[in-house]
Amino acid sequence: GDSVTQMEGPVTLSEEAFLTINCTYTATGYPSLFWYVQYPGEGLQLLLKATKADDKGSNKGFEATYRKETTSFHLEKGSVQVSDSAVYFCALSDRRASKIIFGSGTRLSIRP
């Protein structure tokens, strides 16, 4: 079945550092891809999405590009802030099975 693999955390960076969180997927067909963020004690919020190959999703300085050739959707940000500390989930929509499948999450901590 479809699956998502993302880099294990925790990831600890200093403020203003460059961030990359790797995500690769396995899917039949053409899934939509998502990054969700979960702040402490809260639910999941959609951070960005891409619905077809070569699409770039972006929001709040974060970006990810849907790469069909490498089946990847890596999350990047040029300069992280303390407020970006959260757990980040890569996900895909499995259209045949009518569900969204999540990676295991990556905890990000930013030091002032």
Added chain:
Amino acid sequence: DTAVSQTPKYLVTQMGNDKSIKCEQNLGHDTMYWYKQDSKKFLKIMFSYNNKELIINETVPNRFSPKSPDKAHLNLHINSLELGDSAVYFCASSPEVGQGIYTEAFFGQGTRLTVV
């Protein structure tokens, strides 16, 4: 207005009890889900409903019984609670954009269930 709301936010109960978690969405979406998040933050789908009909039951024990009285509500009832049921349960909804294609899911704030 909260798009996906679930109650209660916290639930502490003893082993063997029966409890329910309610979920409502005011987004007009066709599909609703229940997800379980364990202590390591891993998210696993439990159920998916489309227009009040069960689509997915991901090998969840039959002590868990979802009920969808209408398209906007999906409640989760749990019988004979066990210690291992302690987790955060998230309700979510998503629109169908056509021909079985779904876009992103919108999540509630979660219900932290603690079984003692």
